[in-house]
Amino acid sequence: MSEVKAKQRDISIDIAKGIGIILVVYGHLACPVAREIFLFHMPLFFLLSGYFFSAKDSMRIFVKKKTKALLFPFLLFYIFAFIYHFEIFNGDMNIISYIHSFNSFIDPNPHLWFLLSLFEIFVIFFIVEKYIHSEILKLVITCGITLIGYLCAMNKVSFFSFRKLVLDIYFFI
Template sequence: MKASSQRETWPDIAKGMGITLVVYGHVARGLFNAGIPLDPVWHQRIDGFIYAFHMPLFFWVSGYLYFFSIQKKGTLAVLQDKLRTVAYLYVVWSLVHGLIEVAMSHYTNGHLALRDVLALWQPRAHFWFLYVLFLVFAIATLVYRFKSGWVTAGALLVSILWYQNPGGLEIGYTLVLVGPWLVYFAAGVAVAQFKPVVSRQAGWVLPVLLLALALCSSWTLLWASVGVVAVLSLSRWLDAHGHGPTRAALIYLGQLSLPIYLLHVLSGSGIRIVLQKFVGVQNVEVHLIAGMAMALLVPILVHRLSVRYHWNFLWAWPAFRHG
């Protein structure tokens, strides 16, 4: 299948929605754990709703975009790109974030030891996503080098079975972490490869697939899939019919979703510490608004500065020029 010459923007809209939910979820959890008076019932309901599908969404979009990347570059070249970005960022930002947490442990909700920061083989905090995502890319390099629809369909089926029993294979702790997430990546690849069929038959294909997931797998996977499909459908609609600042803002947030993901916890928890510990603010609305604003704006500012001053090392392994 030939990839479209014009880059699709609806995946950026989906990522923009997803990263906004990620930021809200972490800000709200930080407030709850810090004793800011959130309504526990509503917090648990919203938290459960968000966490049912927001990270599956990112794995799905990653799989969808991965298919077109390997069509252009090949699997090995894409894996090299992910070494320079995903793996590199996992190591660098896990260390940076962890060292700051150790230094600020007196003011934060947790008490982190230096040995925990250095144990990079055991992902911690929100950096588990980069750790698992790179493992998924490594597995995909082995699987999708065979550009066959049967291989893609088989990979999706195997990933569903793996989801059902992620610890059933004697594959060790590291790959067990992949089990709950590979299925969404494989689904994204499958939709990208069979895009014409899915587009023409979406009216019955998607409901049948969702029902099949419920019958042969688990309700958790079903609800996650329903959430992902809902966000993707809304993203497609906004891309086709939206012409206002909402669409533009979501595209922008989606394009910067990685810097936001890397920095949002530090900036969001930082403003919470300032407001709670030093200013004495306990108002939950103030904390939510300030936390969301800082968690989104600080990473955007850092990214803009990195573009202006060529701090490319913040987001990828620096490419050194010879001669």
């Protein structure tokens, strides 16, 4: 009977995630180095997510897991943020504030973008890893998605987190 080793946690990954979390919180405070922190704190999380990415499961199981871990929290906080910004509780609702609130519903709360973006990246990379076997074609797809993201960012085209998704995809791979 062969002995199966228990999967060991890599403490350096836990330390990197802990430092990243502290820097995210510190960066969102009024700190003098916030701009510098914003240069790398989210790429760090995307890099770590890509490091642990696996396409072993079936599409159904994979999407179900990622929906539970990323999409449900996004939707829950997204709805709460929309209700909070809807200003229904202060009684001065008019057509202008309704239209403004509807626009804020279409373009999500900026503090939640990473959950949706990470979900989308996971699904795209699952499909690419599972069904595309040519490494060159994978590179072409990644470059094409990034080019689309660049063009969207330059032309200020945004639909949900798509613009951020395609710019963050390189940190994931």
